[in-house]
Amino acid sequence: MRFTDTIDRLRGGLIVSCQAYPGEAMRDPRTMAQVAAAALVGGAIGIRVQGLDDIRAVAELPVPVVGLWKDGDADVFITPTLEHAKAVADAGADIVAIDGTRRPRPDGRTLAETVAGIRAHTDALIMADCGSLDDAVAAEAAGADILGTTLSGYTGERPKTDGPDLELIGLIAERCTRPIVAEGRIHTPDHAAAAIAAGALAVCVGTAITHPATITSWFADALARTHA
Numbered sequence: 001m002r003f004t005d006t007i008d009r010l011r012g013g014l015i016v017s018c019q020a021y022p023g024e025a026m027r028d029p030r031t032m033a034q035v036a037a038a039a040l041v042g043g044a045i046g047i048r049v050q051g052l053d054d055i056r057a058v059a060e061l062p063v064p065v066v067g068l069w070k071d072g073d074a075d076v077f078i079t080p081t082l083e084h085a086k087a088v089a090d091a092g093a094d095i096v097a098i099d100g101t102r103r104p105r106p107d108g109r110t111l112a113e114t115v116a117g118i119r120a121h122t123d124a125l126i127m128a129d130c131g132s133l134d135d136a137v138a139a140e141a142a143g144a145d146i147l148g149t150t151l152s153g154y155t156g157e158r159p160k161t162d163g164p165d166l167e168l169i170g171l172i173a174e175r176c177t178r179p180i181v182a183e184g185r186i187h188t189p190d191h192a193a194a195a196i197a198a199g200a201l202a203v204c205v206g207t208a209i210t211h212p213a214t215i216t217s218w219f220a221d222a223l224a225r226t227h228a
């Protein structure tokens with residue numbers, strides 16, 4: 001029931017990822033909650049945030065909250081262990097986003113063991129942040145509820161496309177039955193529409209909506225090239 005209800009609410013819609021990085025001026029849970037509230041006014045149907053304080057700061061918003069906890073210097077850093085995932089759920093996430101790759105995890109658990117441990121702890125849905133088709137197939141077999149393309153271009157298995165990895169979305173849609181959230185380098189409304197057309201249930205946009213330093217650099221670099 002909870003699965004169906006949450007998936008129905010996400011269908012065809014825009015999740016906005018509100019994240020500021022260590023040392024950045026906007027890295028403050030209140031600021032991220034304000035950015036999230038503004039995104040809802042614009043039509044977001046879901047919010048994705050990083051860190052336990054940020055999750056708590058948006059947990060009462062009237063939309064599904066995708067929570068994650070980036071931690072550590074290892075390759076696997078998005079909600080890297082079962083303990084991180086439980087904490088994300090306890091902070092109020094409706095959907096716990098975890099590393100969904102086939103790489104070794106810092107706590108030595110497999111993805112299937114991690115998913116089982118989260119299920120035993122919470123009824124939150126589980127989103128596997130994948131970097132390839134093989135990841136998505138394995139994540140579905142491990143029991144993940146949602147397959148994300150979040151890590152495409154960041155694990156060495158897929159090229160870092162200029163824009164979303166539409167090919168990967170199509171490949172996952174062909175092979176897997178779990179819903180797909182297209183995430184990563186969706187920079188324009190056309191990109192978002194193309195991701196849905198390729199087979200995604202919903203799209204998640206971060207940088208292009210909520211990261212002013214990067215957006216500013218796109219404009220500034222274009223002007224610098226014009227005047228070079």
Ligand SMILES: CC(=O)N[C@H](C=O)[C@@H](O)[C@H](O)[C@H](O)COP(=O)(O)O
Nearest residue numbers: 017150154183184185186205206207
């Ligand atoms: C690879 C990684 O660490 N991705 C992170 C996952 O939460 C975020 O830094 C991204 O901003 C997010 O996935 C949204 O993607 P984009 O910002 O490209 O719209």
